Amino acid sequence: MKTALVTGGSRGIGAEICRQLADSGYFVYVNYCNSSESAQQVAKETGGKAICFDVSDNKSVKKAVNSIFAESGCLDLLVNNAGISEIDLFHCVSEERADQILNINLKGVLNCSRAVLPMMISKKSGCIINISSIWGQCGASCEVDYSASKAGVIGFTKALASEVGPSGIRVNCVSPGFIMTEMNKDFSVTDLDEILSEIPLCRFGQPNDIANAVSFLASEKASFITGQVIAVNGGMLI
C-alpha cells in the first residue's frame, strides 16, 4: 500500500485531499497542529492515522517523519498543504505574525520536504505536491506576507523539481483560487459578491476542486509532469 503524508489534513482543503488519496488506495498520515478532534475524525474516515506536529518546527517535523518511516518503512507522497493567512496592510502586520506566516507557509514546506527527501532519493521514487495560491502568482493587496510566502513555494517547487528529477522524484504545485473553507470565513457578503464577479466560471471553488488536481498529480497519469504550477481558480487569473 502506498503511503502519503498530508500537512494540515485536519480541515478544509487538506481534509478533502486526505479523503481522495484514501479513495485512491493510499494509507494517509493526517497531520494537524491544533485541531486534534477533526484530525482524528479524518483519520477515522480514511482509515489513516492522525499525527501532530507544527510544520514550522524543524525538530518536530524530523521526529514525526522518522516515526512514519519507522512505522511504514517509506513515504511515497508528501502534500505540503498546511498554511495560514492574514488580511491587513503590509506595514500593520506585526513582525511576529509576518514571521509566523513565512515560517508555516514557506519554511514548513522546506522542512517537510527536507525530512522526506533522503528516503525518496534512496528509493529513487517519490512525489511532492505543494499548495501555493493565486496570490503567490499575481500578488494580493493586504495579503503581502502571504503572497510572498506562496510565491516562494512556487520558486521552491521549480528549483527542487530540477534538482531531484534525476532521482525519480516529481515535485509539483497546485495554486488554488478562492476556495470555500474556514480560511475565508471572515469575508463579508459584499466582499464575497465582489470576488465572485471576478471568477469567469461564476462559482467559488470547493476543497474537492483542489483535491482533484492533487490526486491527478499524484497519479501515474502525471508521470511526465514535474516542476509545474497547476492553477485551479475558475479562471480568476488567466
Ligand code: NAP
Ligand atoms: P484552513 O481551512 O484554514 O486549514 C488550514 C490547515 O492548515 C489546518 O488543517 C491547520 O491545522 C493547518 N495548519 C496551520 N498551521 C499549521 C502548522 N503550523 N502546522 C501544521 N498544520 C498547520 O485552510 P485551507 O483553506 O484548507 O487552506 C489549505 C491550504 O490552501 C493553505 O496552504 C492555504 O494557504 C491554501 N490556499 C487556500 C485558499 C482558499 O481560498 N481557501 C486559496 C489559496 C490557497 P490545525 O487546525 O490542526 O492547526
